[in-house]
Amino acid sequence: MKGTYIILIHLKNDQIIKIGSLGKIYFKKGYYCYIGSAFGRSINIENRVSRHLRKNKKIRWHIDYFLKNKKTKIIDILIFENRKIECFLAKILSKKFKPIKKFGSSDCKCISHFYYCYKKQIKNIFKKLNFVSFHK
DSSP states (O other), X not given: OOEEEEEEEEEOSOEEEEOGGGOEEEEOSEEEEEEXXXXXXXXXXXXXXXXXXXXXXXXXXXXXXXXXXXXXXXXXXXXXXTOOOHHHHHHHHHHHSEEOTTTTOTTSSOSOSEEEEOXXXXXXXXHTSOOEEEOO
16 A cells, blocks of 8 residues: 555653754654655555554664654554645644654655644544554
């Protein structure tokens, strides 16, 4: 299956985390959402999401640096099957939540694909869209 996904993550404490080439970034405790997609020839959402859930993996993307922190916990993963809407979702979230600039958006013109958000508000937004919830 191909598509776009959003990972909802809880950060238990304020943290300074080194995020690859972005350097050290201060993150407030709370909820974050990361937008990603899987449309490559040999990539599908199941493999990509499973990779994000693994603890032992090669650190490749910005989100890998964030998730390797012991104070982070994946709460939910929302999947939009066969829909290439990564940048569309980023535009929606940028109007409601605080973007972490350049995080996860090095291959497009979006300001970010990673947002500090409020759990209740993010759930309400996605109730309006057609998605599949992938619980870990």
